[in-house]
Amino acid sequence: MKLNAGIITKKLQETKKFYTEVLDFSVSFENEFYLLLHTPNHSAELSFLLPNHASQKPIFQSEFNGKGVYLTIEVENVDQVYEKLKKKSIPIEIEIRNEPWGDRHFAIVDPNNIGIDIVTYTKPEE
Known part of the structure; x- marks a missing residue:
């Protein structure tokens, strides 16, 4: 699948x-x-x-309203991706940080208002 x-x-x-x-x-x-x-x-x-494309049935016609969806992209080195996007002047919605549950991540937003969490998974805090 x-x-x-x-x-x-x-x-x-x-x-x-x-x-x-x-x-x-x-x-x-x-x-x-x-x-x-x-x-x-x-x-x-x-x-x-x-x-609203004529080739599509009604279930596939309504435009996304910009709320309620996010994407997570797992990368090997989140710090490297963060620096690359900062150099490109991409707005950072959530600055890079470590979470107690084991994420090192930051977030950006795409043109459709979809939050994109870019993460490298680490060990959770004890």
Whole structure:
């Protein structure tokens, strides 16, 4: 089984630019109403779809309202990714920090108002 989460948005081009230029995703497939992206190591995919497209059934037409969704991206070295994004002047929503449950992470927001938690998992505090 493989999971591909999808977001319905009018911001296909802004989203493509953000994920490819900020997070180094690549395009797996793209047409005028659909964008499929994959992580640098091809381990995960994320798709975006224009709202109210005639080719789609009603269940896939309503635009995402910008609330109630977040993504977590696990990386080997969160500090390295943090510094890279700071150098690109990407706004940081939550500054890098350690959590007692074992995360070292920071967060950014994509063009669709989706929070993205970028994390390296560490040992929980005793």
